[in-house]
Amino acid sequence: MNYKKTKITGMLFVILLAVLAMGYVKVERFADRKLNIVTEKIFTLPAGTGRVGLEDLLVEQHLIKSHFWFAWLLRVEPKLSEFKAGTYRFPAGMTVRQMLELLKSGKEAQFTVRFVEGFRLQDWMKVLQNSDYLKHELMGKSDDEIAVALGMKDAINAEGWLYPDTYSYTAGTTDLSLLKRSHQRMVKTVDQIWQGRDSSLPYKTPGEMLTMASIIEKETAIKDERKEVASVFINRLRIGMRLQTDPTVIYGMGANYKGTISKKDLETPTPYNTYVIEGLPPSPIAMPSEASIEAAAHPAKSDFLYFVADGKGGHTFTTNLDSHNKAVRVYRDLIKNKNEK
Numbered sequence: 001m002n003y004k005k006t007k008i009t010g011m012l013f014v015i016l017l018a019v020l021a022m023g024y025v026k027v028e029r030f031a032d033r034k035l036n037i038v039t040e041k042i043f044t045l046p047a048g049t050g051r052v053g054l055e056d057l058l059v060e061q062h063l064i065k066s067h068f069w070f071a072w073l074l075r076v077e078p079k080l081s082e083f084k085a086g087t088y089r090f091p092a093g094m095t096v097r098q099m100l101e102l103l104k105s106g107k108e109a110q111f112t113v114r115f116v117e118g119f120r121l122q123d124w125m126k127v128l129q130n131s132d133y134l135k136h137e138l139m140g141k142s143d144d145e146i147a148v149a150l151g152m153k154d155a156i157n158a159e160g161w162l163y164p165d166t167y168s169y170t171a172g173t174t175d176l177s178l179l180k181r182s183h184q185r186m187v188k189t190v191d192q193i194w195q196g197r198d199s200s201l202p203y204k205t206p207g208e209m210l211t212m213a214s215i216i217e218k219e220t221a222i223k224d225e226r227k228e229v230a231s232v233f234i235n236r237l238r239i240g241m242r243l244q245t246d247p248t249v250i251y252g253m254g255a256n257y258k259g260t261i262s263k264k265d266l267e268t269p270t271p272y273n274t275y276v277i278e279g280l281p282p283s284p285i286a287m288p289s290e291a292s293i294e295a296a297a298h299p300a301k302s303d304f305l306y307f308v309a310d311g312k313g314g315h316t317f318t319t320n321l322d323s324h325n326k327a328v329r330v331y332r333d334l335i336k337n338k339n340e341k
Contacts, residue, residue, distance in 0.1 A: 026069065027069060027072050027073050027076050030069035030070070030072075030073055030096060031073050031077075031095065031096050031097040032095050032096070032097060033095060033096055034093055034094065034095055034096075035063045035064065035090060035094050035095070035096065035099060036062050036063055036064070036065070037063065037090055037091070037092045037093075037094065038092060039092055040089060040090065040091050040092060041061075041063070041089075041090040042087060042088070042089060042090075042109060042133075043057075043061070043063075043087070043088050043089075043090050044086070044087045044088075044171065045057070045083065045084075045085050045086060045087075045088070045103060046085060047085040048085070049085060051071075051074055051081050054083065054103075055067045055070055055071065058070065063090075063099075064096065070096070073096065073097075073100075079104070080097070080100040080101070080104065081100075082104050083100065083103035083104050084103060084104065084105075084106040086106060086108040086170070086171070087108055087109050087133060087170065087171030087172070088102055088103065088107075088108060088109050089109035089110075090102075108170040108171065109133075109170065109171065110168045110169070110170060111131070111132055111133055111134075111168070111169055111170070111171070112166050112167065112168050112169075113127060113128065113131045113134075113166070113167050113169065113178060114127070114165075114166045114167075115127065115162065115163075115164045115165060115166075115167070115182060115287065116164055116287075117164035117217060117286075117287055117288060117289035117292070118164075118217045118218060118221075118286050118287065118288075118289075119164075119286060119287055120159065120251070120285070120286050120287070121143055121146065121157070121158055121159050121162070121287070122143070124162065124179075124287070125138065125146075125175075128175040128178065128179075131175075133169075133170075133171035133172065133173075134169070134173060134174070134175050134178075135172055135173065135174045135175070136174075136175050137149075137174045137175060137176045138175050138176055138179070139175075143157035143158060143159065144156075144157055146158050146179070149176055150176075150179060150180060150183050151180075152183070154207070155207060155283065156282055156283040157283060158179070158183065159214075159283055159284045159285065159286070159287075160186075160210050160211065160213075160214045160283065160284020160285070160286065160287060160288060161183055161186050161187070161190075161210070161284070162179060162182040162183050162186055162287050163182045163183075163185040163186040163189060163287075163290075164182075164287050164288075164289055165182070165185070167181060167182065189290055189293065190206050190209070190210055190293065191206065193209070193290075193293050193294060193297045194206040194209060194297070196297070197209065197297035197298065198297065198298055198299070201234060201297070201299070202234070202237045202238060207283070207284075208280055209293070209296050209297060210284050210288065210293065210296075211280050211281060211282075211283060211284045211285070212230065212233060212234075212280065212296040213284070213288035213292040213293040213295070213296040214284035214285045214286045214287070214288045214292070215233065215243070215245055215247060215248065215285060216229050216230050216233075216288065216292040216295050216296055217286055217287075217288040217289060217292040218245075218247035218285060218286055219245060219247060219307075220314075220315065222313070222314055222315075223291055225314060225315060226291060226292055226294075226295035227295045227298065227299050227300040228299075228300050228302060228304060228307070228315075228317050229295070229307065229315070230295040230296050230299035230300065231299040231300040231301070231302040231304055232302075232304045232305060232306065232307055232317065233245070233299075234299045235302070235303065235304060235305055236305060237279060237280070240278070241305065242274055242275060242276075242277070242278060243274035243279075243280070244274055244275050245274050246261055247285055247286075248272045248273065248274040248281050248285055249261055249265060249266060249270075249272070249273050249274070249275060251272050251281075251285035251286075252270030252271060252272030252273050252281075253265060253270070272285065302317070303319045304317040304318065304319055305318070305319055305320070305324075306318045306319075306320075306321070306323070306324035306327075307324075308324065308327050308328050308331055309331055310327075310330075310331060310334075311330075311331050311334035311335060316330070316331070
């Protein structure tokens, strides 16, 4: 009798082992199963979400079909349940195990925002407003309020004081923190270039050098021309000649600018109208590139006082008004011939 009981117990034990082995195999197969993703998926795991909550999210978003094997996977491999809250990037072809390992690692998805040189602060704010997964703290704030939020004390506003580049961030990052990174980088860049500038230049402050750089940025996109453009404006400053640069007029017009400048616009006083005011405008008119700041700090040595577009993407530089007027006529004739073809 005891022998039969022992035999039955042994058989039950073998069956149990077989069942457990089969279950383990199925759990492992489930772990190696791909998520139901056709293209990349951005997945957010809220703070405080536990195992059951994660199961619910995965099923609700159709990433897995049922709770059963997922729950057993976390029981068999409890270390996989040590996931961290955040927003993650799930690529197509990712397995359940790879997903759990990613959630455990805490390596959140990285997003990017590109701040383009030559754009104004308000252009950058529009870029931020349209960027995914950002937390907005600056929406609706004026330029002055943004400057205060950035901790700027001496500048009129934040225009010009942000470094153009592509910045990475994780979900929930604030727009203010991104601008602070950009501002700190620009402050460091301006300080370094200011320390090594040509000491004979008529700048009183780093801000004036940055203002000049912003004008250069708006006047030419050709790297090799920037120092020549800088030399024109420096030469004008030295002899007391007005800068007379259209981008400053446009900036001063603000929302009134509709794509063209009239004679009246050139004659209408604003703090930025360099056809009317003497010297530099009170602040930058755009976010300059580092190349333009370098040009402002190390302009070419020249006698140029004028420049005009040459119709080929560059500019013609001249030293006197007669030569400048001839260059203007050449440019106008070239444009006229192009329009007639």
